[in-house]
Amino acid sequence: MLQGNPSISKGKDWVLIWLYATIVLFGLVCIFSVEFKSNDDFFRSLFQFKKNYSKQFLYFGICIILATFILLTDSKFFTATPNILYIFGIVLMLSTFVIGKNVNGSKSWIPLGFMNLQPVELCKIFTALALAKYLARNDTDFTKPRSQLIAAGISFLPILFSVLQNETGLALVYFSFLLPMYREGLPPGYLIFGASLGILLVVTLLFPPTSLIIALSVIAALTIYFSKRKLKRNKGLLIIIVGLWLIASLFVGVAVPFLFKHVFQKYQADRIFSLVGRDNPFIDEKTTALRDAEPETKKDKADKENYNVKQSKIAIGSGGVLGKGFLKGTQTQGDFVPEQHTDFIFTSVGENFGFVGSTLLMILYFGMMLRMVFIAERQRSTFSRVYAYSVVGILFFHVTINICMTIGLAPVIGITLPLMSYGGSSLLTFTIMLFILIKLDADRQMVLR
């Protein structure tokens, strides 16, 4: 059964396909509910492709065709071409600096006429394939730091271009490649280190750097004091502790301020700080002086809570247990939530279908992820497994951050809800990613490298 499957359906994971179709259709319904006004003519506008829902319907059609093509492609194609595709992706991203179209202040779109393509989205597929290809190489020993570094380089290179394009949110998605790397043996120490940095970052946001450095010094001193005996036996430990202290202090005192002053846009920094309930301390002195001149009241501070998040929480929170019903959501119908058809599509689920509907959707998404983990684990080839975990990672990152964004648990960084948000780029990317996985899974008996 190496080649020439008698039918296209043979060996395909239908659970995943049905989950995919259900979520996309649910997404269509939601986009429809956002846009539809009671006096619209549904059937006429559906085939005129002028409304968002009809366009999304068109994209879905394209996706089905594309998915069929992928399923008909020889899976060896995917193992043979990642390097070229990866380079193609990078070139595509670079090309946006020249021919990019400016959408919402980010020059990361390539106009294709019928739709705008965002290379950073597409590049996720290529990166996933490239990473899989690299880790599946016979001479890759992932236990060696050199391999780990190369893998990280492959994964994180697009971040660089993405940040330069003012698409920090999408850049962060590439951190989800840590998941397949972890699965392939990346020492947990790195992840713990990363997580610690994350915690440190949050703490840095909450407290002023000087007091944090003092606190870190005290912790380091206490650790040294209490582990005197161990230190006598093992001189290396002292170096590690001092090194950690140094890194942490540099992180708190230099790296984070640098990040907020020079890497993040002001609005992004503000959003992140608004999430922890603080004003952005890393802004020009002029503005600070101005703000200090007018003492703030508590109410001002509350007003500062991002308008999007506030409206999003109102829409979701007003849904109640069972929701207001399809097309009956007052917040959705009244266009209160900005960007509701794209990044905030979940609000229409929350409002129209309530807690029950939201939970069902979450079950669909997390069910899909767990199914993909199951699929990943049944692969015989490293390539397929790494690729599967890459897709799971990206999906997990997107879903978690997007949902948390709408319910006020994460800063608004502008990433889509996979398969549901309006937008051809996002839908096509996830469709291709998923169906490559399904194709690879269907051919899991083949030995792929």
Added chain:
Amino acid sequence: MSVFNQSRKNVIRLIFIGMFLVIIIRLFTLQVITSKYKILADDQGIFRKVIYPDRGIVFDRKQRPILQNTIIYDLMVVPGKIKGTDTATLCNILQIDTAEFRKRIITAIIKNKSYRPSVFEALLSEEKMAKLNEHMFRLAPGYYLQERPVRDYPYDAGGNILGYLSEVDSNFLKQHKDEGYLIGDYAGKAGLEKTYEKVLMGQRGIEFWKRDNKNRLTDRYEKGSFDTIAIAGQNMYTSLDIELQEFGEKLMENKVGAVVAIDPSTGGILAMVSSPTYKPRLLTGSERRKHYAKLLLDPSLPLINRTVNAYYSPGSTFKTLQGLIGLQEGVITPTTTFSCGGAFYGCGKPMRCLDPGVWALKGAITHSCNTYFANVMQRVINNPKYPNLDSSLNQWARYMYAFGLGYKLGVDVPSEKSGLIPTPKTYNKIYGDGHWNFCTFRSVSIGQGEVLATPIQVANEMAYLANKGWYRIPHIVDSIEGGDTYGLLDKFREKHTAVNIHDSIFEAVHDGMQGVMESGTGRYAKVAGIVICGKTGTVENAYNGVKQKDHAFFAAFAPREKPRIAIAVICENAGFGSTSAAPIASLMIEKYLNDSISGKERKAKAEAISKMNLIPPRIYREMRTQDSLMHSKDTAYLLAKGYIKIVSDSIGGDSEDEKDIMENLKKEKQKKPLPQKDSNITKPFAILPDERQKPADKDTAAINQ
């Protein structure tokens, strides 16, 4: 194919499940536990649109509408859509300049944003409306006309009775918390509009609309299934005869005073004229506030309804009741005579009397003999039947209460005053316990002194006499279409007969009153073919301690058999009752009973009386003073404050409007400050009902005719 890191899949699964739980728990708190967001969502997403029903219509006794609804238009503007419209034409029609135009547009944008409609000019006058209508097609779609229902007074009469609407103030909202009033609503503030607010208002409807992020109404919420329908206010039928009312108002022009006519058999008020009054149309429509301010500051106090709100000593009209009590108590008979030698000497200091002679009851009433009634009351008070003065005076007061004096009758026109019937308590307070006797208050016997009655009480007293012993509370509203749900009219159905007095006693008094019209002081008020029973009164009064020209009183009922009208007329400071009050009453009676004034002579008389100017010179003086003082803003402010206090004390004013007026004056004041010591005027010299009662010297003999 690595098998080393197999267990890590479980870690990954755990991370997924953990995240899933975090999201679900967060969703649960947001959607199920917290209710804050539902409220916020409804606040911004659903608009409660209040639908105002038509207010009820008020009809007179002949089913003619006297208070109804009409529509005035507001010119609305959507600033975002006015590009390219002919601004010059609009400015021309509205008579504004471009600066004002810009100001209004900017205000509209600030208030309601440029994509939502705002009022450009409220309540267009008929003239502007007509011109605008011609040009409307050129002004669309940036401008459009919006209907606004307002009250209309087809006869432009009876302002004091019908009342007016005005915007509710915070006090009103506090008092009517659960009745669904909102800021910006209108409610009845005076007259019937106030008394029958509940009936006339109808039931408001509420429509729920969906609202979008720009605050535009998009669609009905849930297809209107939560809406409530507005129910129009109930119509009311009154006992008023609007033509009689108009006639009365015409007769009372250029006079200060009041006329009340009652149908004795029902207690229904036929006409209720307070003069000076105002045209009710002034207080509806576009210039409402301006007119209200002007009326409020008028020294002749046109906003006060003198028929229920001012009280006077009833003077000689009171003698009829004294006669009743005397007969009922048995201290006199119709044939008892007293001789009057020009004065009553019973208490040392003589009390003058103009018609010397020997009189029995009939003659005494006809000639209004002071001495006679002083003797009667002296006998009543000193009646040996009662152990002491206290009990006899109490008994006397009980009669007076039974006749409907000394307390608020319960008329359905708001802010009625109670008047005063003195009791032992009154005198104990003034003179100390027991330090008084009949001679202390002998002027009460002829309706002077402490006795105070409102014109409506005097008219009701006539109805009591006409009915020979009973009355119904005077009222304006007879019936309410669709039923009297609140039971507001029940008290008007009840017959009041507190004491049982024999018909023969009434006949004796009627004889005297008929005599007044035939040979006595009322002979100038005769109406051919109608037997009238009347009584004149000339009431001494003083203002701020200075004796003023007497008030002219006339009270009557007609015809003597099966009486159909009871009437009281007072003309302040008009001198003898026979020259002003009596002819007015007779014309009113004729108009009502015969439906018209017959004969050239009578018509000419009506004209002459209407033109007769009896406004006390005092008021003219005040008007002049006010005019001159108004130039110095400081005093104007103080004056205004004084008037507002008088009016709001007596009729419960309109605090929103008052605030406006005061604010305006204050602003002007700030512009041009003047040293305050220039004038010591803190109180306006207006006719204050309260201060008028007591004659300067109580013991001065009352001149009564």
